[in-house]
Amino acid sequence: MRTAYSVETVRSAERALMALLPEGALMQRAAAGLAAACADLLGRVYGRRVVLLVGSGDNGGDALYAGARLARRGAGVTAVLLAPGRAHAEGLAALLRAGGRTVTPGDAGPAIRRADLVLDGIVGIGGKGGLREDAAALVERVAATRAAVVAVDLPSGVEADTGEVRGAAVRADLTVTFGAHKPALLVDPAREYAGSVRFVGIGLEPPADGAVLEALQHGDVAALLPVPGAESDKYRRGVVGVAAGSARYPGAAVLAVAGALRGGAGAVRYVGPAGPAVLARFPETLVSDRGPREAGRVQAWVVGPGAGDDAAAVTEVLAADVPVLLDADGLRLADRDAVRARTAPTLMTPHAGEAAALLGVAREEVEAARLAHARELAARYRATVLLKGSTTLVADPDGGPVRVNPTGTPWLATAGSGDVLSGLAGSLLAAGLTARDAGSVAAYLHGLAGRFASDGAPVGAHDVADALPEVWRDVRG
Ligand SMILES: NC(=O)C1=CN([C@@H]2O[C@H](COP(=O)(O)OP(=O)(O)OC[C@H]3O[C@@H](n4cnc5c(N)ncnc54)[C@H](OP(=O)(O)O)[C@@H]3O)[C@@H](O)[C@H]2O)[C@@H](O)CC1
Numbered sequence: 001m002r003t004a005y006s007v008e009t010v011r012s013a014e015r016a017l018m019a020l021l022p023e024g025a026l027m028q029r030a031a032a033g034l035a036a037a038c039a040d041l042l043g044r045v046y047g048r049r050v051v052l053l054v055g056s057g058d059n060g061g062d063a064l065y066a067g068a069r070l071a072r073r074g075a076g077v078t079a080v081l082l083a084p085g086r087a088h089a090e091g092l093a094a095l096l097r098a099g100g101r102t103v104t105p106g107d108a109g110p111a112i113r114r115a116d117l118v119l120d121g122i123v124g125i126g127g128k129g130g131l132r133e134d135a136a137a138l139v140e141r142v143a144a145t146r147a148a149v150v151a152v153d154l155p156s157g158v159e160a161d162t163g164e165v166r167g168a169a170v171r172a173d174l175t176v177t178f179g180a181h182k183p184a185l186l187v188d189p190a191r192e193y194a195g196s197v198r199f200v201g202i203g204l205e206p207p208a209d210g211a212v213l214e215a216l217q218h219g220d221v222a223a224l225l226p227v228p229g230a231e232s233d234k235y236r237r238g239v240v241g242v243a244a245g246s247a248r249y250p251g252a253a254v255l256a257v258a259g260a261l262r263g264g265a266g267a268v269r270y271v272g273p274a275g276p277a278v279l280a281r282f283p284e285t286l287v288s289d290r291g292p293r294e295a296g297r298v299q300a301w302v303v304g305p306g307a308g309d310d311a312a313a314v315t316e317v318l319a320a321d322v323p324v325l326l327d328a329d330g331l332r333l334a335d336r337d338a339v340r341a342r343t344a345p346t347l348m349t350p351h352a353g354e355a356a357a358l359l360g361v362a363r364e365e366v367e368a369a370r371l372a373h374a375r376e377l378a379a380r381y382r383a384t385v386l387l388k389g390s391t392t393l394v395a396d397p398d399g400g401p402v403r404v405n406p407t408g409t410p411w412l413a414t415a416g417s418g419d420v421l422s423g424l425a426g427s428l429l430a431a432g433l434t435a436r437d438a439g440s441v442a443a444y445l446h447g448l449a450g451r452f453a454s455d456g457a458p459v460g461a462h463d464v465a466d467a468l469p470e471v472w473r474d475v476r477g
């Protein structure tokens with residue numbers, strides 16, 4: 001499991017470790033890792049031109065020490081000092097001893113234009129708000145060159161704790177982060193600014209229960225997958241009910257069932273007007289012509305994909321004492337008090353536009369502050385919320401670490417892809433996973449299926465569903 005920690009937690013872990021180590025030891029560890037990452041990126045250090053953007057805090061200190069290491073290996077290093085009188089004194093001395101030079105931001109133009117590599121040490125976890133004007137102007141100049149950009153600890157200008165980007169910020173090719181991941185490195189929009197992320201362990205030990213974000217990895221998902229034992233039969237493996245589709249959108253039902261069949265439940269029961277279309281594609285489906293209440297036993301319900309205005313089905317499903325996944329039209333039709341009153345788990349799976357409608361804010365606001373809005377929606381509905389998007393988030397109503405999915409791909413932004421996800425997550429609910437596990441495991445498998453199916457080409461939602469068995473095999477290794 002990859003975890004991310006708040007600035008406050010990182011700071012207190014830093015204090016605890018610093019008390020045990022000689023002065024400056026942590027910064028040396030950070031700078032050594034940073035210089036090594038830069039050397040890897042450059043391929044050859046000797047003769048390369050490196051520019052350091054240096055703010056007045058320790059983030060600038062890391063850049064200066066790393067610059068000194070690169071200068072000792074033969075790079076030409078120029079430090080642009082944003083606050084010349086307040087740059088990290090020992091770091092600056094080390095750079096000058098190693099043969100580096102300094103310039104003011106006003107004189108930095110020629111060095112930036114010729115740079116092979118720019119290190120962004122303007123600001124790290126001490127940053128507040130978007131970049132200030134002088135820093136922003138410098139960063140704009142860097143963006144106009146072909147230099148590779150390496151962010152020190154975080155891209156300057158992003159909000160470390162929230163992943164929000166409220167003003168100008170550095171767009172990095174690589175971010176080298178120290179001691180612990182910060183939320184901004186995992187959540188959009190900030191994640192996009194970070195480029196690829198390299199972790200440098202400096203001995204920091206944030207408390208295991210102090211994470212604010214978690215990202216599942218292959219091993220975690222493999223351990224959560226419901227795998228049948230010798231004693232299993234279809235009922236013990238779980239039956240998932242799918243109440244989806246309408247005369248107008250029968251395809252949503254087919255796709256939700258396609259996802260459900262690949263999610264680990266032993267059987268899929270379908271209710272709704274798209275029975276013939278579902279049976280034509282998946283003859284193994286148990287199709288009922290009654291409403292959810294009369295359809296027979298299930299261990300979890302999926303309601304909403306393509307459901308049109310069938311409010312009665314949503315109401316019946318919400319009254320059932322089994323886990324419920326609410327998606328698409330189901331989100332719109334669900335009564336909030338009915339959701340809040342449920343005792344069995346509820347998993348809501350909105351995209352940003354649907355979440356915005358439920359919260360009464362603009363879609364752009366949700367996209368700009370995904371973490372905050374996922375938490376807010378979970379609290380308002382007392383339900384687990386899976387907020388879809390480039391970095392899908394899964395937030396529980398009672399707080400705790402939010403799960404962030406690392407496997408997504410933009411190719412998944414295709415019609416019907418969400419229906420497959422709903423069926424898949426509902427199936428995992430029926431197989432006995434908690435709402436948070438079902439949501440995050442489904443997002444993980446679905447993202448990988450999108451990658452497998454696409455491999456760089458456009459895909460349809462049914463391709464994603466078809467790739468799921470291969471993804472299971474890959475994850476189970
Ligand atoms: N954690 C660890 O274990 C380790 C941490 N280490 C490193 O320390 C870093 C944290 O250093 P830090 O605490 O000195 O803060 P930092 O990020 O340099 O920023 C403060 C400066 O930024 C300025 N500033 C603020 N906002 C701004 C803005 N919008 N735009 C422009 N400027 C802005 C602010 O200016 P002021 O308000 O004072 O004028 C102040 O001078 C951390 O990210 C990592 O790199 C490693 O060395 C080793 C182990």
Ligand SMILES: [K+]
Nearest residue numbers: 120123152156
């Ligand atoms: K930085």
